Amino acid sequence: MNRYPLWKYILIAVALTLGLLYTLPNFYGEAPAVQVSSVKATVKVDLKLLGRAEEILKAAGIAHQGVFADQNSVRARFGDTETQIKAKDAIEKALNPDPENASYVVALNLLSRSPAWLTSMHALPMYLGLDLRGGVHFLLQVDMKGALTKRLDATAADLRSLMRDKGVRHGGIARERDLLAIRFRDAETRNKARAAIEISQPDLLLTEVQDGADFKLTATLKPEAQKRIQEFAIKQNITTLHNRINELGVAEPVIQQQGADRIVVQLPGVQDTAKAKDILGRTATLEVRMVDDENSQNPAVMEEAAKGQPPVGTEYYVERSGAPLLVKKQVVLTGDRLTDAQPGFDNQTHEAAVHLTLDSAGARIFKDVTRESVGKRMAILLIEKGKGEVITAPVIRTEIGGGRVQISGRMSTVEANDVALLLRAGSLAAPMEIIEERTIGPSLGAENIERGFKSTLYGFLAIAVFMAIYYLMFGLISVVALSTNLLMLIALLSMLQATLTLPGIAAIALTLGMAIDANVLINERIREELRNGATPQAAISAGYERAFGTILDSNVTSLIAGLALLIFGSGPVRGFAVVHCLGILTSMFSSVVVSRGIVNLVYGGRRKLAGLAIGNVAWK
């Protein structure tokens, strides 16, 4: 009577096989590895790079345990960390001859030692959180108001040029907190302006306001436009962060949006927070300024300037070609006016160049300035970390309209690429602030793993010993069920690649302690049935059936608490909640289905069963 249909045994067997397979990679451990990935979109990671890496290692006489390639990177595995560091230096030297202008990120990493057939079926070891492997975690808050203000300022400039184009006279355009106010002399001009703005700026919500004698038109950004700008701002910032973090040489950086206005950056293995912060906070922007030609040609002035005393209102720079020049402090145009920057070539000279596209206000300013200054020199500066560099300072030959500008001047194709990338992604769409930072040293990470592992192991052993003594055979069966629970939980965590943290390991230990509850309930129920005079087979059947309702109820209440933690928890709490919830689900399966399966196998087939090895039931 206590027999399972075949399909149930098959189900258990399949679950256990899958569990075993996906838990397996965790036992192989990890080997030190070097990972090479590309910094630039133009440099592809392919089989050629794989071959090259192998050659480099061979030439340097470094023994490796295999070189692998995936979509984004080439990885080489080594026997120990010493070889790994040697290999990293060798590869770095060979692939990036010029460290100032690297095309590859060469980073230290860990690679699972598990055999290829396991990796090919996506059986990977558990993904360890920063508190277990060491590294840096940042939570950045994007200043959304800043993004909107920036946009409104740009819109104000666009409106000025629009008014000029349409010949509408206005009494000034100003930004007042989160709205733009445009003054007019009479209602008629205001109507004219309104019609023009409505066509060219569909994102603006216009309201007419009478302010004393002034006819005012106020413009605010429509809610949907605001939302779009904010979404764009956060995406742009994430792209920028990606580009910058590439420079750090981090093997597996995590850059994710969290909530509406936050970005999480996790850099495993990075210890130098100062450098990481420096790079995260970096901005590169473009400035167009006029060259002070008169003074630049005066050797006496230039000598003074080189000593650090340039004439008032100018700054001393050395051009890339080595020629010194004085640049006026007044900024003609900034990178905010830039809508795109692409590397390319000059049509005539075939020199490498960067093609810039300006927005309408920028295009107008550029046209005006070039018209007024034909024959003069204009400097294009790249401002990075507060320091400027004159990329080029060409002589203006004709008026340049249409907002398409080309920068060329002694640049290599690679440099043109870099400049374009920096300009495109260099500036953040909105200011950001670090609101949470966590640095965990590698030794602490290893310590945490050991602590978590020991807690789980000894907790499990203590429970196992107690159960075996107290419930004899049924105790042993419960322990086997408990181990399958552990197996399936780890397999599930490996499969989902959920981040395992120290609170997560604590949740594993706690899950084991709580999961045994179901088996205790069942075993107590069976004892009770036996005391009440039921036959062994009937007692097993009734014990499992009666206990199930209680097990379900108690697990559902635990699950409610787990889900609430999962939804509202962050950081360590979420790490705990994920494992806790998964553990509740696996424990339901193992303690009810698996343990019953074993009980049925052991006792189910026997017709004449005198008693059960479940401990003392003699009294009553």
Added chain:
Amino acid sequence: MEFFKIRKDIPFMRHALVFNVISLLTFVAAVFFLATKGLHFSVEFTGGTLIEVNYPQAADTQKIRDTLAGANFTDTQVVNFGSSRDVLIRMPLKPGQDSAALGSSIAGVLQQADAGAQLKRVEFVGPQVGKELAENGAIALLLVIFGIIVYLALRFEWRFAVSAIVANLHDVVIILGFFAFFQWEFSLPVLAAVLAVLGYSVNESVVVFDRVRENFKKMRKATVPQVIDSAITGTISRTIITHGSTQLAVLSMLVFGGEVLHYFALALTIGILFGIYSSVLVASPLVMWLGVSRDQFVKPQKSKEEAVV
């Protein structure tokens, strides 16, 4: 092996009033300490900077304090953490200070004073994050309470739902009371432990209530206190063994888990101990006071038919 050989139902309900008075007293004491001493919130909630530094030899906390004060870092808290060689430095948030850069600059100062100082961990939390965490924690707590009440009301009866949640909230308040009295650090993992305890010890009430419902159907002639007594007696063995097993796992964490898991495990320990007490000896009397009766589980019509047969 058998721990409990209980031949007769223990008359728990006769002493119901005593248990409830004890609970009330502990509860009031917990609330008192929470109100007067307050919780010692971790950096995660208050905002601020936390730096863990490891020294090759035993660290002199006073010297570290002086070094920091010399470099103009006042208002710091320097304590040993786990071992004499590990030091934890806490700094509150200060307006106008670039808190994000604080960690690295302090590390620089300490390394200058002692080259062996090794930075193990830096945590910086801005003010807005802490406030959100506290809010989210409160929302999670409310959600758990609401979810459990609804589920128990559907599965059993509203009287059971209310008693179970009251009994277990009493556990939560007592855990918090302990943290307030001893000024243990209340961190995010502790919050997780508190909520896990809430879900976990409701289990206990559920098991007893399950039995109460069953007994109402089985023991036709018994009075309500007798039914409850029998249910508690019938499950007490399982209750203690289950909690004992869970406590074994938690104990292992308390011993081997290190500083980070210490308070987490401590909160669970208190939760488990009071969970046994409250779900058995607080929830059940409450159900009785709330006026549970057989009619709520056994349809009277059905029993009449049976009587005729």
